Amino acid sequence: MPIRLTDLSLTVLDTQYAVRGPIVARAAELEKAGRKILYCNIGNPQALGQKPLSYVRQVLALCEYPELMGLDHKGIAERSSAADPLPEQRFGSAFPPDAIEAARHILEGTKYGLGAYSESKGVLAIRKAIARFITERDGIESDPNSIFLSDGASKSVELALRILISGPQDGIMLPIPQYPLYDATITLFGGRKVPYYLDEERGWRLSRELLDKAFMDAVRKGVKVKAICVLNPGNPTGAVLDHENIAMIIDFARSHDLSIITDEVYQEDVYFTDFRFYSFAKVMSEKGVDNVSLFSLHSISKGFLGECGHRGGYMEIRGVPGEVVDQITKLQSLSLCSNLPGQAVTYCMVTPPKEGSPSHDLYIRERDAIMSALRDRAAVLAHGLDGIHGIDCTPIAGAMYAFPRVSLPAGRTDEDYCLALLEATGVCVVPGSGFGQLPGTAHFRTTILPSMDEIRDEISLIADFQAKYE
Amino acid sequence: MPIRLTDLSLTVLDTQYAVRGPIVARAAELEKAGRKILYCNIGNPQALGQKPLSYVRQVLALCEYPELMGLDHKGIAERSSAADPLPEQRFGSAFPPDAIEAARHILEGTKYGLGAYSESKGVLAIRKAIARFITERDGIESDPNSIFLSDGASKSVELALRILISGPQDGIMLPIPQYPLYDATITLFGGRKVPYYLDEERGWRLSRELLDKAFMDAVRKGVKVKAICVLNPGNPTGAVLDHENIAMIIDFARSHDLSIITDEVYQEDVYFTDFRFYSFAKVMSEKGVDNVSLFSLHSISKGFLGECGHRGGYMEIRGVPGEVVDQITKLQSLSLCSNLPGQAVTYCMVTPPKEGSPSHDLYIRERDAIMSALRDRAAVLAHGLDGIHGIDCTPIAGAMYAFPRVSLPAGRTDEDYCLALLEATGVCVVPGSGFGQLPGTAHFRTTILPSMDEIRDEISLIADFQAKYE
Structure with missing residues (x-):
């Protein structure tokens, strides 16, 4: 049978994952039947028009086929057959020298090229580059042996939760609204969700009062709270936490013996000029806190790289004893290692072309074009949605989404609304219930990634729809 | 805290993973201290000298940087800036036209290039190519919607076991000896291991008697047996199952309502001319069995591609009802999708250059050189080890390993033996206990992947060591 x-x-x-849930499935059906769909459900930049950075792709092409620079697959200047013509005259000169240098450095680090398994944690030379990046970003030390390369941040979330959830009594605090991967993975691993609300009225900040309330409620129910997850910049909220808010969260975690998982994949996506990204690692270090275990995640999928399909990223851990680090390494080794092209892109992310190097100007030009487009669209989208009668949208300070609140007719849910919006307009957004929301409120999430024209269309389609929805 | x-x-x-366990860690220490280590612990072809196929790497380079063929990142003939010079004259002509065609086909299939998330199951065009490959290999139908691309077979094992293990009462039959990922994943998911012994005296075949015994023992202990895992060709055994043995296993599974997970990642690695690989899908189809759920795994890491670092592969499922397929899709969607370069390599694996096409001859030449080297080394290694007094080695019919049996002095374990061998000779092999073995026997696993010279050295080092070990 x-x-x-x-x-x-x-x-x-019981595991639910709204970002790829039933409304998206319905959109695919409609598309198959010939309808034009505007996919605003997922932060997939290159599917919505963003171009990859030339430098990143040049380095990847060179790593995949080092004959382009006259080298074998391990980056060594040997020919596979003496009879073949030397290719470096044909190709090598056409790539910028710094892209060639980066590719050679990556291949040297891997020792065997992109086709061999690396160490379970990832290529040491790449972990060293990440540690230097963290040091430069935050002015703090970073240990390459506390860094784990991953097939995207989703896999790091899985790894951290696997370590933190030891049984059905263990609870993980997660924000409401949250990125649904957290909810899904906690459910899948049989842990308890301990939701805490973000304060929409105060730009989706965390409040100590709401954290303490959520913690105490869970303890009263017999939950052993193990960790708190924080997304900064926030998904779906678009909030960028300030220094004070992060310091408060660290104090909260310390006072209740909690570990912290901090999802910092949108750290480059900060749009307000008076806001900046602070890492939890930096604030913890400034405060001299060394008795809280911290799992920080980063990814190549967001920011201005948007290399989602390459599935790359890393987790840096702090305040985790060596014997637990060994357990994390063991779990990581079950998948042998994360994919090497993703590791190579991670290297490029943390080691951009230096000022004065041949690729630098183009890199900056491409980067700034992407960032300024994102900034403009974030402003137009939030402003446009907020201007619609019955919709309130918090300004988008960071990340890639608007999460507007919608007034619904009695008896209607946000799923009803999003499905009806899809059927009526072809605009595919995700209902707020997929992320969680204060009871009695309704929201949806939509990305800032479509082109400006499409965003203007989207706003006017939603405005028309909203006016008639009943 | x-x-x-x-x-x-x-x-x-409790999760153990010997392939990257303490002996390998000790080897890394010794290497750091300046010792020359021969890593025979892992099937990592390109780390042990195997060269990637030129065609595969050309296609990858073109997919990563389509400017090499005058296209944008989505494979469309548009320039990112009209000011840039057109590159096709410089590069495109230097790549074989069939590699360019394959790259264009892949990019067309992805719609957005390698940098965007694909569907959770993987790019449809690539799943269609896999279905055609299965049909050509086996003469049976295959449904692209029953195929899930993965970050290597390890991830497919995880996905299948996640579906099959629903609680601590659920048991999974796994061979002894086995590839330790199975043991590790069953432990991690809280299931029960139901070991069945392979028959070393009969070339590590499966026996119905031993299967029934293992099943009944488990049932008596209150275990609900859900599935049987079969590795064909076998790891670490090197066995290639014949048609009759596979038919017997299918009958066994059917008679006890078990699902089958069949790990067929070594399907290309068959060395004996009178042996051939039969897929479980083919034999099941010939027998007209449609009431057994089958999860078949394949990978780009083994065979003659050896592209481990690219983490690619797929799972094809049969006899699984639609509502369960939906659950598998949902779980897969938690990681969003497998990495796109790995998907592209999978496409190349199932769609090699056609006869008469420009890349065909070089492809065949490279493929045959790899296969004949593997075949020669398998013969020399098994024969050489078997010739050592105190070691018995079954001939290596397939896969990439020898799993010789060793006579040990009283009081010594196979771990002692492998550690002492490493310290004395620098040869790093994995103790049989990491794979499981009949109580009272001792083995080790060593790959056929080092060069012929290294394999000859290895044999003589082991012979000297064995003569003195006490």
Whole structure:
């Protein structure tokens, strides 16, 4: 007899992931039937028109096929056959020398090129480059042996939660609204969700009062709270936490013996000129806190790289004893290693072309074009949505999403709304219930990634729809 | 207070993965101290001298940087800036036209290039190519919607076991000896291991008698047996199962309502001319069995590609009801999608250059050189080890390993042996206990991947060591 649905575990069946849920499935159906769909459901920059950085792709092409620079697959100047013509005259000179240098450095670090498994944690030379990046960004030390390369931040979330959830009594605090991967993974691993609300009225900041309330409620229910997850910049909220707010969260975690998982994948996506990104690592270090375990995540999928398809990123851990680090390494080794092209892109992300080097100007030009487009669209989208009667949208300080609040007719849910919006306009957004929201409120999430023209269309389509929705 | 070892779950702590265990860690220490280490512990072809296929790397370079063929990152003939010079004259002509065609086909399939998330299951055009490959290989139908691209077969194992293990009562039959990922993942997911022994005297075949015994023993202990895992060709055994043996396993699974996970990553690695690889899908189809759920795995890491670092592969499922397929898709969507370069390599694996096309001859030449080297080394290694007094080695019919049996002095374990071998000779092999073995026997696993000279050295080092070991 084949396997049946009833053979599956409740944790699998209960796991929900709205970003790729039923509304997206319906959009795909409509598209197949010939409807034009504007996919605003997912932060997938290159699917919505963003171009990859030339430098990153040049380095990747050179790493994949080092014959382009006259080298073998390990980056060594040997020919595979003496009979073949030397290719460096044909190709090498056409790539910028700093891209060639980066590719050679990556290949040297891997020792065997992109086709061999690396160490489970990732290539040491790349982990060293990440540690230098953290040091330069934050002015603090970073240990390459506390860095784990990953197939995207989702895999780091999984790894951290696998370590933190030891049984059904263990609780993980997660923001409401949150990126649904957290909810899904906690459910899948059989842990308890301990939701804490973000304060929409105060730009989605965290409040100590709401954190303490959530913690105490959980303790009263017998939950052993192990960690708090914080997304900064926030997804779906678009909030960028200030120094004071981060310091408060660290104090909260310390006072309750919690670990911190901090998802910092949108750290480059800060749009307000008077806001800046502070890492939890930096603030913890400034405060001299060394007795809180910190799991910080970063990714190549967001920022101005937007290299989602390459599935790369890393987790840096702090305040984690060596014997626990060994357990994390062991778990990582079950997948052998993260993919090497993703590791190579991570190297490029943390080691951009230096000022004065041949690729620098183009890199900066491409980067700034992307960032300024994102900034403009964030402003237009938030402003446009906020101007619609029945919709309130917090300004988008960072990340890649608007999360407007919608007034609904009695008896309607946000799922009803998003489905009706899709059917009526072809605009595909994700209902707020997929992220969680204060009971009695309704929201949806939509990305800032479509072109400015499409965003203007989207706003006017939503405005028309909203006026008639009943 | 930071997280402590005692905060972790027993399932995490109990998980063991010998292929990257303490002996490998010791080898890395010795290497750091200046010792020459011969790493025979892992099937990592390109780390042991195997060269990537030129065609695969050309296609990858073109997909990563389509400007090499005068296209943008989505494979469309548009320039990112009209001011830039057109590159096709410089590069495009230097790549074989069929590599360019394959790259264009892949980019067209992805729609947005390698930098965007694909569908959770993987790019449809690539799944269609895999379905065609299965149809050509086996003469049976294959449905692209039953195929899930993965970051290597390890991730497919994880996905299948996540579906099959619903609680601590659920048991998974796994061979002894086995590839330790199975043991590790079952432990991590809190399932029960139901080991069945392979018959070393009969070339590591499966026996119905031993399967029934293992099944009944488990049932008596209250285990609900859900599935059987079969590795064909076998790792670490090197066995290639014949048609009759596969048919027997299918009958066994059917008679006990078990699903089958079949790990067929070494399907290209068959060295004996009178042996051939039969897929479980083919044999099941020939027998008209449609009421057994089958999860078949393949990978780009083994065979003659050896592209481990690219982390690619797929799982094809059969006899799985639609509502369970939806659950698998949902779980896959938590990681969003597998990495796109790995998907592109998978496309190349299932769609090699056609006869008469420009890349065909070089492809065949490179492929045959790799396969004949593997075949020669398999023969020399098995014969050489078998000739050592105190060591018995089954001939290596397939896959990439020898798994010889060693006679040990009283009081010595295979771990002692492998550690002493490493310290004395620099040869790094994995103790049999990491894979499981009949109580009272001792083995080790060593790959056929080093060069012929290194394999000859290895044999003579082991022979000298064995003569003196006490």
